[in-house]
Amino acid sequence: MYSADTGKVKITVLTDDTVASEALLAEHGVSILVELASGHRWLIDTGTTDIFMENARRMGISLDNLTGIAITHGHDDHTGGLTFYSRLKGNPPVYGHPYIWHKSYQIRPGMPVRITGMPYLARKEAAPFFHAVNHVTQLGDGFCFFTDIPREPGSFAPIAGNFFNEDGTGPVPLIDDAAIVIRVQEGLIVIIGCGHAGYTNILGAIHKEFPEEKLLAVIGGLHLTNASETVLAEAVRCTRRFMTDRFAFHCGHCTGENALRYFRKAFGEKAIRPMGAGRTLEF
Template sequence: MSWKVTVLCENTVPVPGLLGEHGFAAYVETPTATLLFDTGQGFGLVPNSLRLKKDLAKVDKLVLSHGHFDHTGGMLAFLGVHGPCQVVAHPDVLLERFRWMPVGPDQKPVSIGMPWKEAYLTTRGARFQWVEDFREIVPNVFVSGQVPRRTDFETGDPKFVIRDGDGWTADPFRDDYSLVLKTPKGLVVILGCAHAGLINILEHVTRQCGEDRIYAVLGGTHLGFSPSEQLDKTLEELKRYQVQILAVSHCTGQAPIARLSAEFGPHFAFAPVGYTLAVED
């Protein structure tokens, strides 16, 4: 049987009839289970799943990469189609999240967290399973859990903050999850936004899986919001892994995408709505 990852929500679309939105969601089919990784904002999830013939009712578990609106906003739409479902997430997905943004002449913290309260979601069928560590959730599929920050160049974006008493502090993104598939060709690492740092994530999952081969990396890398020095060092370190398919999207940014395409050549792919990665057993 094959492993298949299909992007259901992303910022861009390649053909008419699909909907783009700032967000991410991927439909993951394995030999033993079907998973949904994130839900986008909620505008495109259901119509895109219908257009791409990916049945949301068949999903065994929903996994959330982190608690931002563009990854969790579609939960109600998903639960409305699916009915009650187990939701694997870090408990910090429920934190109030903010980003400093221009509002008129000033910079102000704007709410960007999950738009739904826990109680509201549970009454509509969300069955949260709180996971903080690296863990197998179905055969040969793992959530990264909290990712140790080991690199000195992946410093995060100081514009993302959470409340700290009467003030603000940098969001630690303890809930930044990736989904890891252990396939016959090597690991497939699916990223939400990689707030923990792409290289931190790859070091963590290879160590936890005891597997150095990374067949594919797919999803948002947040390099579009990173300083040029971080991009330079990330690309340098990324080449060590000899990734066969680097399929980026969402928050990677157009300039980093162009550079990744130039430097990784035939191993690079852009992953808009409808992009499918298939790995045969």
Template sequence: MKITVLTENTKLKNSDLIAEHGISLFIEKNGYKILFDTGGPQESAIENASRLGIDLRKVDAVIISHGHDDHTGGLLKFFQINDKAPVYLKKEALGSYYSKRPEGEKYIGIDSEIVEKYAERLYFIDKTVEIAKNMFIVPNIHKEFPVPYSNHVLFEKVNEKLIKDDFKHELFMIIENSNGLTVFTGCGHSGIKNIINTAKKVFPHKKIGTVLGGFHLQAGARTFETAKKEEIEEIAEWLKLEAAGQIYTGHCTGERGFNIMKPILSGKLKSIYTGMEITL
């Protein structure tokens, strides 16, 4: 399995790729091609794919981890390129989502044009489904552990009132590989511990191998809310025991979160960046 980070918050110093607040992964396994999230509204994922020589017309499926624009920002452009790939998401991802920032509230939901023009391309998932051999979407996350502290600035607008986002619109992906289960998260708003615990319940006889994605230890591109140091350390200690393989993280984990986890996880923890290639 080969994973290319099409976009992420960071990039290498001399890279000509575009980095923005968001994440998008291009995943290839046994000839099947998945786009996991589509990056932010600058459409950097789409542009970077072109620069990296990745033909998005050949993508077989798109998976949207949740309904925020830093994960769905390239979707409209993708539809103009690819006319066949189904887009898997939860129906709740089409809700009206906002963040409360120091300068006021901001809409961060999916572009309404996606539903207006491409509704027939959307496939709503409400139970675990195998979309290709050993590739699974898991939409129901059991929340036995606390969710990230930085979620408290995120809301859904219902009947013109902002209510706290419960993240029923979030899902994750599992790909079974030679080293066990690889767990892909977008932001991990439901809590990375809850996501991995759910993966263990869905596949009780399989080990968790690699973990890849964001853990939501900060909110927003300018980091206006961050998780407490103790919360981050506790997550790192738990991951050390629960994940047998490498842990690749970035995006909403943030530099601070990564640096707090690194002494605990040591070489087990790796930082992703725009253009990075990972072979598992």
């Protein structure tokens, strides 16, 4: 079932590492509001703090009575805003892979250990309203949740540096990584939090589920900051296999400037569009 036979799907970036308007605030994180033509409204991720709420207020957007909140993975820059869940009227259900609750740490040479798991207060607030989701699940009219995404042997999946323990033991595979697919008449809109399952793996899983439908847009963070040219070339080839003539990237957060430059050369300037808090898209 398509999300709409008539009308538009509206997507508003509430939180990103950059802003599309100087009237708004930025932070390291992602939060995106999706308003379907049916009237259902979904919040995808909540950023690190309550900035998603403040930016919504400044834009005149109400977050009351959301249909639901979909969490792409458990990292704090996508779940920290759940600390302020009690401010949301309507007690919206929270959906995510069951592993979003696992503790995790990011360890990089020469850097202090970073706690990357969901903050305690966010856990406390969201737990009573949580619904576990696995594999491919249609949460609403044309609104699909993809998780447990298969990772092809040798494919790029940005999970390095993540551990269950702060001493650097127990690598975290980040199997909770998820993507959202919104189906409209013109094609598929894909929203990715960080793409820890690997960009090409995500597109492959989506194409397997919807083999006859084309890719209209990719929005969010792709975690290609440190990707090699080989990885970026494969990302381009994979995208070209599935995309419509109107395809565009709207990416920010962890995508990386190097990846965006590479995509501009491959797809042209018009196909690479900035994200940024305050950006509004209609399809």
